[in-house]
Structure formats: structure tokens, C-alpha cells
Amino acid sequence: MRDIMVGSSTEFDTVLELCQDQHRRIILAVLAYEKRSLTVNDLRQTIIEHNHHKPITEIPEEETTQIRLSLIHTHIPKLEAFSLVDYDQERQVVEPTIQFDQLEPQLSVILDADPGLEPPIAL
Template structure:
């Protein structure tokens, strides 16, 4: 429980987890970036500055996705820039769902 709370401390990770839970499929890094821009920065990828887009991608690649992968909730292939949910993410749903539901900035269902 503590590790899930720690992972959910950051909104970028909550967005990634909520989107993967909603979609139940592999997603490209670009889709995750677009969704973070929508839900965390209230902008679209076409309206966001290149600096903001680069920072979101960099933080996903170097910080957030490695943390989620290390916890076993996702598989991240940096070469293909592809993120996929794991069986462990499915198993964590009873613990994870109330945390994600408590975030009023995440609309359900999440949209790409």
C-alpha cells in the first residue's frame, strides 16, 4: 500500500496509471505526453511550447516510467517508446482505483 501511495504522489504517474487502466493496452510515449499535457497542463500538444513538451517527455522517460517499471506496474520499451500495463497493474486495481478516483483533475473515462 505504501509503495502505491508513493508512486501516486506525482500527477504524471497518476495520469499514466489512470490511462493505462482505462485503455488496457500498450500506449506510445506520444499518447502519454498528449494526455499529460491535457490533464496536467490544460493544453494540447499543438498549443504547448516545445520546451513544455520536451520537459514532459524527458520526465516520463527518465523519472516516471522507470519508477513505474521498477514497481512492476508497467513495461517500458524506450527504443520503441512504448508503455504497456502488466498483470501486476491489474492486480493492484483494488488499491489503485480509490487513489485515482480521489484526484478530481482526472476525468473518467480518460481520453487520448
């Protein structure tokens, strides 16, 4: 795991890198808004509702499965690698870390600038 030093010269670049993907921006926004642990299914539902503006029951199963797999195999591991979240695979729970709390002001600036995110992103 890589810890991001708050105030370091690489902090801003790291935050930008983590925010490059829309699904990660949605994950970060909902974690910042909710300020609690969320399940993989919670995150998947938020992404689907945000992108499609429809309930999860109206989305093809293949698409919901693909989003779930991308969360588990791509997005959550990337956030975990930078110590922003802890992921409990057994319970499928994502929990923001102290590192996340420390970077939230920088994340908020980027997330607030995203015209595609309609605040607040919530469950």
C-alpha cells in the same frame, strides 16, 4: 525490479508512493482506462491535454520536451521498478503488466479520490 506482493503490508504504501506525483497518476489512470500499451508520445499528449486543456500544438516545445524527458527518465522507470509496466525503449512503448492488473483495484480507489483527475482520462 521489485515485485509488489498483492495483499502484503507494504502494498498500500507502495501504491500511495507511486501515486504521489500528478503525472504518474495521469499515466496510471490512462493505462487503467485504455487497458492497452501506449507510446511515450500518447502519455505525453494525455498529460498535456489534462493539465492545459489545450492541444499539444498550442504548448511551447520546451514544455512538451520537459514532460517527455520526465516520462522517460523519472516516471516510467519508477513504474517499471515496481513491475507495473514494461517499457520498450526502442519502440518507446509502455505496457501494463499483470502486476498492474492485480493492483488496479487499489490504484482505482486512489485515482478516483483525486479531484484533479476528470474521468475518464483517455486518448
